[in-house]
Amino acid sequence: MTNITTAGALDTVPRLLARNAKVYADKAAYREKEYGIWQSWTWAQTSEEIQALALGFLTLGMKEGDHIAIVGRNRPYFYWAMVAAQSVGAVPVPLYKDAVAEEMAYVLDHCSARFVVAEDQEQVDKIIDVMDDLKTLDGIIALDSGGMRKYEKSALFNYRELQQTGRDKKSELQAELDKRLGDQGPDTTCVMLYTSGTTGRPKGVVLSNRNIIETAKGTCEFDHLVADDSVLAYLPMAWVGDFIFSIAQAYWSGFCVGCPESQETMQKDLNEVGPTYFFAPPRYFEGLLTSVQIRMEDAGPFKRWLFKTFMENAKDVGPKLLDGKSVGLVERLKYNLGKILITGPLKNTLGLSRVRVGYTAGEAIGPELFDFYRSLGINLKQLYGQTEASVFITQQRDGEVRADTVGTPSPGVELRIDDNGEVFYRSAGSFERYYKNPESTKDTKDPEGWVATGDAGFIEKDSGHLRIIDRAKDVGKLKDGSMYAPKFVENKLKFYANILESVVFGNGKDNCVAFINIDLTAVGNWAERNNIAYSSYQELAGHPKVYEMIQANIEEVNASVAEDEMLSGCQITRFLILHKELDADDGELTRTQKVRRSVIAEKYADLLDALYDGSTSIFTETEVTYEDGRKGEITATLEIRDAATYDRKKVAA
Amino acid sequence: MNKQDSYVTADGRTIGATVMEMKNITLRFGGVTAIKDISFDIREGEVRAIIGPNGAGKSSMLNVINGFYHPQEGEVWFHGERRHAMKPHQIAKQGIARTFQNIALFKGMSTLDNIMTGRLTHMNSGMFSQMMWWGGAQAEEVANREIVEKVIDFLEIQAIRKTPVGRLPYGFQKRVELGRALAAEPKLLLLDEPMAGMNVEEKEDMSRFILDVNDEFGTTIALIEHDMGVVMDIADRVVVMDYGKKIGDGTPDEVRNNQAVIDAYLGVAHD
Numbered sequence: 045m046t047n048i049t050t051a052g053a054l055d056t057v058p059r060l061l062a063r064n065a066k067v068y069a070d071k072a073a074y075r076e077k078e079y080g081i082w083q084s085w086t087w088a089q090t091s092e093e094i095q096a097l098a099l100g101f102l103t104l105g106m107k108e109g110d111h112i113a114i115v116g117r118n119r120p121y122f123y124w125a126m127v128a129a130q131s132v133g134a135v136p137v138p139l140y141k142d143a144v145a146e147e148m149a150y151v152l153d154h155c156s157a158r159f160v161v162a163e164d165q166e167q168v169d170k171i172i173d174v175m176d177d178l179k180t181l182d183g184i185i186a187l188d189s190g191g192m193r194k195y196e197k198s199a200l201f202n203y204r205e206l207q208q209t210g211r212d213k214k215s216e217l218q219a220e221l222d223k224r225l226g227d228q229g230p231d232t233t234c235v236m237l238y239t240s241g242t243t244g245r246p247k248g249v250v251l252s253n254r255n256i257i258e259t260a261k262g263t264c265e266f267d268h269l270v271a272d273d274s275v276l277a278y279l280p281m282a283w284v285g286d287f288i289f290s291i292a293q294a295y296w297s298g299f300c301v302g303c304p305e306s307q308e309t310m311q312k313d314l315n316e317v318g319p320t321y322f323f324a325p326p327r328y329f330e331g332l333l334t335s336v337q338i339r340m341e342d343a344g345p346f347k348r349w350l351f352k353t354f355m356e357n358a359k360d361v362g363p364k365l366l367d368g369k370s371v372g373l374v375e376r377l378k379y380n381l382g383k384i385l386i387t388g389p390l391k392n393t394l395g396l397s398r399v400r401v402g403y404t405a406g407e408a409i410g411p412e413l414f415d416f417y418r419s420l421g422i423n424l425k426q427l428y429g430q431t432e433a434s435v436f437i438t439q440q441r442d443g444e445v446r447a448d449t450v451g452t453p454s455p456g457v458e459l460r461i462d463d464n465g466e467v468f469y470r471s472a473g474s475f476e477r478y479y480k481n482p483e484s485t486k487d488t489k490d491p492e493g494w495v496a497t498g499d500a501g502f503i504e505k506d507s508g509h510l511r512i513i514d515r516a517k518d519v520g521k522l523k524d525g526s527m528y529a530p531k532f533v534e535n536k537l538k539f540y541a542n543i544l545e546s547v548v549f550g551n552g553k554d555n556c557v558a559f560i561n562i563d564l565t566a567v568g569n570w571a572e573r574n575n576i577a578y579s580s581y582q583e584l585a586g587h588p589k590v591y592e593m594i595q596a597n598i599e600e601v602n603a604s605v606a607e608d609e610m611l612s613g614c615q616i617t618r619f620l621i622l623h624k625e626l627d628a629d630d631g632e633l634t635r636t637q638k639v640r641r642s643v644i645a646e647k648y649a650d651l652l653d654a655l656y657d658g659s660t661s662i663f664t665e666t667e668v669t670y671e672d673g674r675k676g677e678i679t680a681t682l683e684i685r686d687a688a689t690y691d692r693k694k695v696a697a
Numbered sequence: 698m699n700k701q702d703s704y705v706t707a708d709g710r711t712i713g714a715t716v717m718e719m720k721n722i723t724l725r726f727g728g729v730t731a732i733k734d735i736s737f738d739i740r741e742g743e744v745r746a747i748i749g750p751n752g753a754g755k756s757s758m759l760n761v762i763n764g765f766y767h768p769q770e771g772e773v774w775f776h777g778e779r780r781h782a783m784k785p786h787q788i789a790k791q792g793i794a795r796t797f798q799n800i801a802l803f804k805g806m807s808t809l810d811n812i813m814t815g816r817l818t819h820m821n822s823g824m825f826s827q828m829m830w831w832g833g834a835q836a837e838e839v840a841n842r843e844i845v846e847k848v849i850d851f852l853e854i855q856a857i858r859k860t861p862v863g864r865l866p867y868g869f870q871k872r873v874e875l876g877r878a879l880a881a882e883p884k885l886l887l888l889d890e891p892m893a894g895m896n897v898e899e900k901e902d903m904s905r906f907i908l909d910v911n912d913e914f915g916t917t918i919a920l921i922e923h924d925m926g927v928v929m930d931i932a933d934r935v936v937v938m939d940y941g942k943k944i945g946d947g948t949p950d951e952v953r954n955n956q957a958v959i960d961a962y963l964g965v966a967h968d
Contacts (some may be wrong), residue, residue: 079846080858081807190851191909194709308856 052387055230056253061296065091068271068298070211074120077305077313083119085295087298088463097128097203097220099210101218104159104183104201108133108224111155111236115139115148115171116163116304117275121187121203123160123291130234133224134158137236137248138281140635141167144673151238155248155479156180161203165191168200175199227673229256236378236520237284239431240634245392248479249431256291258472259288260296261436266439267401273320278303278310278358284431285405286506289323292434314395324407327428329424329639331565332394334541338569354382355419362387362419367443387420395424403427403439406636407530408512410539411447412640418445426450428510432488432495433457438510449697466516479486500529518553518641526613528556530641533605533614540597541566542590545626545633547644548616549652555689557655558619559648560594561626567593581621582680591685593620597688598687615689620662621682622648627667651682661682703741706933713741714918716885717762722771723759727813732768733759733941739885744911748929749938750961755921756798758847759887762919763795764788776884789818796874798890800922802861808873811862814847816841816878828885834916848876851913852906876907879916884909888920890929900924904931908947929953 054060060124064073076083100325108110110127114136116122126136135157138392139148141163143373148170152160158180162168168186172195175181187203210217236255238246255404263269279292290301299321304313340351361379364371371379391397391577402417406633409426417424427439427451440451455460457471470493477485488496500519501512513519514531522528530548533556537546544563562585571578571587578584602615626632631643645652654662663681670676703713717739724732726919731754739745739762747755760766761773767782774780776790794815802811819841822833841865847857853874857865862873871891878886891907892900908931912914922928929934929949937945937952945952952958 079843079850080855081846190913191905193912305855312856389732 051063056130056225056232057127057234057256057291058225058228059061060257061091061094062128064295064297064298071271071298072300072397073294073298074301074303075317076120076122076303076452077309077316080305080317084300085434089125090120092126093207094124094131096210096214098221099214099217100206100208101128101132101134101210101345102161102220103205103213106132108135108227109233109578110158111137112132112159112330113137113152113155113160114281115140115141115143115160115167116187117141117282117307117417118279118281118286118290119187120301120303121177122161122281123277123301124150124162125185126235126287126291130228131221131225133228133232135233135236136262137238139238140280140282143172143635144219144629145170149177150274151248152178153250155236159183160187161185162187164188168192168195189508218290225620228253230257233254235287235478237431237633238282239561240283240636240638250476250479251284251434251473252476253433255473255475256288256292257296257437258456260292261470262437263436264293264297265290266441267321267456269293269297269299269321269401271503273297273299273400274317275299275323276300276302276304276310276314276317276319277647278307278314279323280635281323282563284435285323285429288435293481293641302655306372311395313328316395318395319399320398320400322396322399324402325406326404326413327407328543329404329409329413329417331496332637333413334563336390336394337541341573349387354378357409358382358419359415359678360419362421363445363557366418366423367445381621385420389544391420391422396420399423401425401574405450407427407533407538407638409447410535412539415445416646427454428512429454432475433469433471435476436468436473437471437497438466440509444507444509446509449504449511451510452508453510457679459503460494461502465502465513467497467499467501467512468494469497470494478562482564502604505643517607518551521528522550522556522613523552523554524613526611528614529611530556530614532608532611533558533601533616534639536601536604537597542570542593544599547639547641548614548627549613549641549645549655553656555617556614558598558616559644559651560598560619560621561589562594564625579627582678585621585623587679588682591621594619595687602687605689616687618684618686620651620682620684622651623664623682624666624668624678627669630667655683710742710912712933713737713822715929716741716776716816717773718763718772720763720772720774722758722760722768722773724754724766724768731941732761734771735938735941735943736771736945737943739917739919742911742933743917744907745917747919747921747938748774748925748928748931748935748936752940753938753942755938756781759795759889759919759921762885763793763887764791778863782851792881792884793887794878794881794885795887796878796883796889796891798893800867802862802870802874805861807859807861807896808876809845809849809859809863810874812876812880813841815848815877818881844882845880846877851879851885851909852876868895868902870880871895871899872906873893875903875910879910879914882914883916884895884934886916886918888918888922890921891922892922892924900927907931914941951963 064087070086071089072084074085088483112127112134114122128135160171162184168184170183182197185203189202230253232253232254235248235251236248238248248686270594272560279286294301302317357378360373361371399422404423405427425445427438429435429437436454437457439454440449457469462470474495479489496498496518499550500514501510503510510636516527518530520528528551533548534546540561544560548556548558598616598619605615628635650664661681661683665677665679668676668678703711705711715738720736722732722735747758749755761768764783772779820837822837826832826834862870891903911918935952937951937958944957945955
C-alpha cells in the first residue's frame with residue numbers, strides 16, 4: 045500500500061483514494077449489477093484494483109503526461125482506469141461511447157492519446173478502423189475481449205490480464221509508482237474533458253487537481269454530502285458532471301458509486317440502489333413524468349381520483365415542507381395520508397424515495413415539471429455550470445429553490461455580468477486552459493481569471509439569484525429592433541408534453557418562426573386513445589389533428605410571451621412540424637442533446653425559406669444517418685401553418 | 698484433403714474431427730419420402746448450414762440429426778457411436794440443443810425462467826430436496842442460475858430478465874430461444890431458421906450472436922436458413938437439399954457455382 049497520506053495533503057485524487065482506503069476501508073466504494081446481482085467493492089479493494097492497473101500501465105511504458113482515452117459505459121473498471129492513469133501521472137480523457145469512429149479519431153488525434161481503455165469489441169472495432177491515422181497510439185486495453193480472439197494481438201491488451209501483470213511485477217515497480225504519486229500536486233492535470241461543441245470542433249478542457257478538489261470540497265460541504273450517501277452513475281463518462289459526481293465528490297466524501305447493469309435497465313437499477321444524491325437533466329424528469337401521466341390515464345377511475353386528490357394537496361404542501369415553511373394541521377395530515385397512499389409509493393417506483401439532494405441542469409426546467417417533483421417531497425434543485433468551471437457556477441440553496449432561476453454563486457465563485465449581458469465567473473474550479481488552443485483560451489479566460497460563459501443573463505436584485513436568458517451569441521434583434529432570444533421561447537414550447545424539441549428562428553427578420561419536433565411517446569399515446577391511425581413517425585407528425593394540437597400549444601406560448609416586456613416580439617407567427625426527430629447522429633444535436641441551431645438552419649434551409657415566403661406546404665428531401673454510419677434519404681411534404689399572435693398591450697390590460 | 702484432419706479456417710478458428718456422420722439416410726412418412734439417401738458430416742467447431750427451397754426436407758433432416766426422427770434406412774453416427782432409436786429423455790441428454798422455426802417458449806414464464814428450463818437436463822437433485830429447498834437443490838440452483846445469467850449477459854437481454862416472454866417482441870423471443878438452447882451447454886446446436894421474419898438489423902444482431910457462440914464457446918452449429926446472404930456469410934460448409942435429395946455440398950463458394958443448386962433456386966422443369 046502506498047503511504048503518502050498525511051493530514052493536509054489531500055490535494056490529488058490518488059491521495060484521496062489512499063485516505064479512503066484507510067479511513068473507509070470496509071465501506072462500499074463501487075457497486076455494479078452484473079449477472080443479475082449487485083457486486084460491490086470496498087474502498088480497500090478499490091485501491092488494490094486501481095494500484096494493480098496502475099502497475100500494469102507502468103509495464104506498458106506509460107509516461108507522465110501521456111493521454112489515456114477511456115471509452116465505455118459507466119462501469120467501476122473505467123472509473124478505476126481514470127484514477128490508475130492519474131496514479132502514474134498520465135491524464136485520463138474519457139470519450140463519449142456512442143461517438144462514431146471519426147468523432148473519436150478527432151479527439152484521439154488531438155490529444156495524441158497513447159493508449160485507449162475500451163469496453164468491448166464494439167469500441168475496439170471503432171478504434172481499429174481509425175488506428176492507422178493515429179501515429180501516437182500504442183495500444184488498446186479491452187475490458188471484455190469477447191469476439192476478439194482472432195484480432196492481431198501486438199497492440200491489444202486485456203484489462204484483467206494487465207492488472208495481473210501489474211500484481212506480478214509489484215515488487216519491481218512499486219517504487220516507481222510511489223515516486224510518481226509523490227511527484228504530483230495540485231497543479232498536476234487531473235483530467236481532460238472534451239466539450240460537446242455546440243459550435244465547431246470539440247475543445248479539450250484541462251482541469252487540474254486543484255480545480256477538481258477545491259470544487260469537490262466546497263460543494264460537498266454546501267450540500268452536506270457524507271460517506272453514507274450514494275449515487276447512480278448513468279450519465280456519459282465523458283461529461284464533466286459525471287466526473288465531478290462519480291469521482292471528485294465521491295472520493296472527497298467517500299460515498300458509494302453504483303453502476304447500472306446496462307443502459308436499458310437503468311430505471312430498475314435506480315429503484316434498487318435508491319441513491320441519496322441524484323442528478324438528471326430536465327429531459328429525464330420530463331420523460332419520467334410523461335410515463336407517469338400515461339400510466340395514470342390508463343388507470344381505473346378510483347385510482348385516478350386518489351392520484352388527483354392527493355397530488356393537488358401535495359402540490360400545495362410538499363414544496364412548503366421542503367422549504368421549512370409552516371403548514372396547517374389538517375393539510376399536513378392529508379399530506380401524510382397521501383404519502384402512504386400515493387406520493388410515497390410513486391417516489392419509490394421512480395427510484396427517488398431516498399433522494400436527499402437532487403439536481404437538474406443543462407436546460408431550463410418547466411415550472412409544472414419542477415413543482416411535480418418537489419411536491420412529492422424530492423429536494424430537486426437547479427444548478428448552473430459548465431465544463432470550464434468544473435461544473436459549478438451557481439446552485440440553489442435549500443429553502444431558496446425556484447423554477448425560474450439557477451440560484452446564487454456556488455462556494456468560492458465570483459460572478460459578474462458585462463455590459464452586453466454576458467455572464468462571467470471566477471473560481472478555484474475554473475479550468476487551466478484549452479488543450480493546444482491558446483487562442484480560444486485567451487478568448488474565454490482573461491488574465492485576471494474571469495471566464496466568459498457565453499450565456500446572457502442577469503442577477504435578480506432582491507434575491508441575488510442568477511437568471512439565464514439564452515446563449516449570448518444567439519441573442520439578437522428583430523428588424524423592428526426588439527430583443528430576440530430564441531431559447532426563451534423554445535423552453536416555453538418544450539414544457540408541453542407533446543413537444544420534444546423546438547427550434548426558433550428570426551434574428552434580423554420581421555418575426556419569428558419555428559420548427560417543432562413532436563414527442564413520439566406522448567403524441568403516440570394520445571393518438572392511440574383518440575383512434576388516430578399512423579404507421580410511422582413521419583405520418584403522425586404530419587397528421588392534421590396533431591398540427592391542430594401543436595398550434596394550440598404555440599398560441600398559448602405566444603400569449604405568455606406577449607406578457608414579457610423585453611421579449612414580446614418573439615411570438616411565433618408561422619411553424620411546421622419536422623418529419624424526423626432531430627438526432628445527434630445527423631449532427632443536429634450535440635452528444636449531450638443540445639440543439640445545434642446553425643447546423644439545422646443550414647440543413648433545412650429550404651424549409652426555413654418556405655416559412656418566410658408564405659407558402660402553405662413544402663416538399664423536402666433529407667439525408668439521415670443510421671447508427672452504423674450508413675446514410676439514407678427520406679422525403680416528405682410538410683404543411684406550414686400560421687399561428688395567432690397577441691398584442692402585448694391588450695394582454696397587459 | 699483427409700477429412701479427419703483438423704484445420705484452421707481463414708479467420709483463425711480450428712475445425713476438428715467429424716462429430717456427426719449421416720450415412721445414406723432415407724426417411725419416409727407412410728408413402729411420402731421426405732429424405733432420400735442423403736449422406737453428409739458435421740465437423741467439430743464448424744458452422745454447417747442446410748439450405749433448400751420450401752418442402753426440400755430441411756426440417757426433417759434437423760429432426761433426424763437431433764434424434765427425434767429415426768430414419769428407416771441408413772446410419773447416424775454421433776461421437777463415434779452408431780445411434781439407435783431413442784426415447785425423448787435420451788434425446789434430451791445427448792448434448793444437442795435446438796431452437797424452433799415457430800418459437801416454442803413458455804409464453805407466461807419470464808425470460809429468466811424460460812432460459813432456466815434449458816438447464817433441466819443438468820439438474821440431478823431429487824424431488825424431496827427440491828421441494829424443501831435444501832441441501833443439493835439449493836447449491837444446484839445457484840450454480841445453474843450463474844450459467845443462465847452468463848447467457849443473459851452474453852445475449853444482452855438483462856433488461857427483459859423478468860418480463861414474461863409472451864409480451865416480448867418477436868426478435869427478442871428468438872433471442873430468448875437461443876438463450877435457452879445455449880443454457881444447455883450443448884456440444885451441437887441446431888438452429889431452425891433463426892432469422893425468419895427478422896428485419897436487417899435483427900438479422901445482423903442474430904448473425905453476430907451465432908458467430909460469437911461458435912467463436913467463444915467453440916460450439917458446433919448446424920442451421921437451416923432461407924436467407925442466402927446470411928448463410929453465405931456465416932457458414933463454413935453448406936448442404937443443399939431439393940425434393941429430399943442432396944444436390945450440393947461444400948463451401949459457400951463451391952455451392953454458389955454449382956449448376957444443380959442454381960437450377961433448384963431459379964427453377965427448371967423437373968422430370
